[in-house]
Amino acid sequence: MDLIVIAGFLGSGKTTMILSTISRIIERTGKKIVIIVNDFGKIGIDGKIMQKYGLQVQELASGCICCTLGPDFISTLKTVALEFSPDIVMVEPTGIADPQAILNSLEFYNGPSINRRIIAVIVDAVRFSAIVRALERPLKAQVKAAGLVIINKIDEVPDGTVKEIEAKIREIRGSVPVIPASAIEGTNLDKVVDFLVSAC
Amino acid sequence: MLTPDFSAYAAKVQITSDRLRAGSEMQRMIENLMSRSVIECVRAGASLIGHAKCIAESDSGHYLTCSVTDNDGKARCKGDLGTSFSRIELVINILLYGLKRTQVEEIFNRVLQEEAKSQGFSVSVEDMEVHDHEEDHEHHEHEHEDLEDNHADSH
Numbered sequence: 520m521d522l523i524v525i526a527g528f529l530g531s532g533k534t535t536m537i538l539s540t541i542s543r544i545i546e547r548t549g550k551k552i553v554i555i556v557n558d559f560g561k562i563g564i565d566g567k568i569m570q571k572y573g574l575q576v577q578e579l580a581s582g583c584i585c586c587t588l589g590p591d592f593i594s595t596l597k598t599v600a601l602e603f604s605p606d607i608v609m610v611e612p613t614g615i616a617d618p619q620a621i622l623n624s625l626e627f628y629n630g631p632s633i634n635r636r637i638i639a640v641i642v643d644a645v646r647f648s649a650i651v652r653a654l655e656r657p658l659k660a661q662v663k664a665a666g667l668v669i670i671n672k673i674d675e676v677p678d679g680t681v682k683e684i685e686a687k688i689r690e691i692r693g694s695v696p697v698i699p700a701s702a703i704e705g706t707n708l709d710k711v712v713d714f715l716v717s718a719c
Numbered sequence: 720m721l722t723p724d725f726s727a728y729a730a731k732v733q734i735t736s737d738r739l740r741a742g743s744e745m746q747r748m749i750e751n752l753m754s755r756s757v758i759e760c761v762r763a764g765a766s767l768i769g770h771a772k773c774i775a776e777s778d779s780g781h782y783l784t785c786s787v788t789d790n791d792g793k794a795r796c797k798g799d800l801g802t803s804f805s806r807i808e809l810v811i812n813i814l815l816y817g818l819k820r821t822q823v824e825e826i827f828n829r830v831l832q833e834e835a836k837s838q839g840f841s842v843s844v845e846d847m848e849v850h851d852h853e854e855d856h857e858h859h860e861h862e863h864e865d866l867e868d869n870h871a872d873s874h
Contacts, residue, residue: 528720529769529814530788560729560812561847564774567810568784583721614769614814615720646788653767653816657720 520600521607522633523715524621526661527641528650529614532671534565535702536641536711537611538572543712550606553577553599555592557584559613575603583613585620592621597630604631617657619664637715640665644672644699647684662691667698667714674701724766727814728823729847732831734775734807734840742800745807746783748838749775750794753785755830756813758792763826765790766817773811777804 525533534556541552556566557579566578577595584592592610599608612621618638625633640661643650647670650658662668668688673681681699688697696714700707734745757771771787781801785794800807813823828844835842 530772530786558812559727559814562729562731562810562812564772564784564810564812567774571782586721615725643788649767654720654722 520605520631520633521635522610522625522637523607524610524612524618524636524638525641526612526616526618526621526638526665527614527669527671528643528646528654528658528661530646531614531641531643532702533611533614533641534568536669536671536700537609538569538574539702539705540708540712540715541574541609543708544607544716547712547716548606551603552607552609553603553605555579555584555595555599555608555610557582557588557592557610557612557616559583559615565611575605583616584610585612585616585618585624589620589624590627593624593628596628600631615657617660617664619660622664637666638664639667639669639711639715641669641671642684642688644670644676644681644684647680647687651687659691662688662695665692665695667696667711668692669711670697670699671702673699673706674704722816724816724818725769725814726816726818726820726823727812728820728827729810729812730824730827731845731847732809732811733843733845734809734835735842736805736840739803739805740840742777742781742783742802742804744838745775745777745800745804745840746796748834748840749773749783749785749809750796752830752834753787753794753811754792755834756792756827757787757790759826759830760813760815760818760823761790761792763822764817765815767815769814769816771811771813771815773809775800775807775809777801778806779804 563578563580569576582588775783777800779801783798785796
């Protein structure tokens with residue numbers, strides 16, 4: 520099975536991106552997808568939303584799967600793999616997670632084999648500069664771990680802002696693929712799906 | 720992005736009315752509740768709003784989700800609560816930087832009571848305990864060196 524991590528800061532649009540792309544991925548590939556959602560709050564909201572859309576979801580709440588819930592994540596991943604035999608497991612960590620730490624935790628995974636591992640990091644075009652000012656180091660860590668960066672909410676900012684954000688991302692990691700998109704408007708989601716599907 | 724000034728507040732709220740109410744009335748209240756809570760958190764010193772989000776489910780099976788990510792408090796909502804109901808369950812998470820969880824709790828509860836009173840609803844709040852990073856354990860660089868220990872402990 521393949522593992523896709525959809526990471527990104529709080530409120531960057533991870534859940535919306537998953538909801539907007541998953542049906543296209545299924546339609547394109549016919550693959551079976553299970554989602555593991557990690558919400559920092561004691562009651563997961565994102566998982567509830569996804570279940571309302573009819574998706575197969577396993578929730579991990581009350582912490583972060585990159586540290587305190589790490590063993591729970593590994594255990595859940597193994598259970599999902601054995602119980603559902605998915606072709607793809609899509610993971611939405613909490614927005615404060617370090618995605619590289621999630622991949623590193625797979626060292627302790629001993630379930631059915633994982634073929635490909637992709638980290639897609641969503642950056643919020645509207646709040647990018649504020650997040651860089653407040654949390655530059657962890658934001659850089661997210662981008663450095665990414666196999667794909669999606670600049671989301673481009674419908675809410677001028678084109679010039681998107682270009683500035685892309686330039687900043689290139690300073691951090693020059694070679695990473697970058698797709699400007701809008702999960703709400705559907706802009707460039709086919710490109711996002713193309714990337715995720717071709718990588719799996 | 721877990722820093723000493725990060726805090727997470729979660730609550731489950733039961734909202735009831737002694738008469739059937741239109742879904743649009745409740746949606747307005749929820750939008751005001753989310754928006755005002757964020758604005759007042761910013762006024763109280765929150766340096767960065769992570770995400771304030773909620774899901775409201777009516778006893779008629781309808782649901783509404785709302786999200787605030789900006790300091791201006793603009794609430795974006797999807798769904799609807801149906802045409803009439805007498806009870807709503809609302810789950811809310813507020814994740815931000817620059818205020819303690821207890822401050823967020825105080826602000827949210829005050830705004831909730833004000834909005835409920837002005838709209839004629841009754842509310843009861845169940846505070847879902849979420850660990851406050853600052854209060855529950857020492858700050859560390861969140862470099863995840865503890866994961867191996869956690870894994871060993873659980874197996």
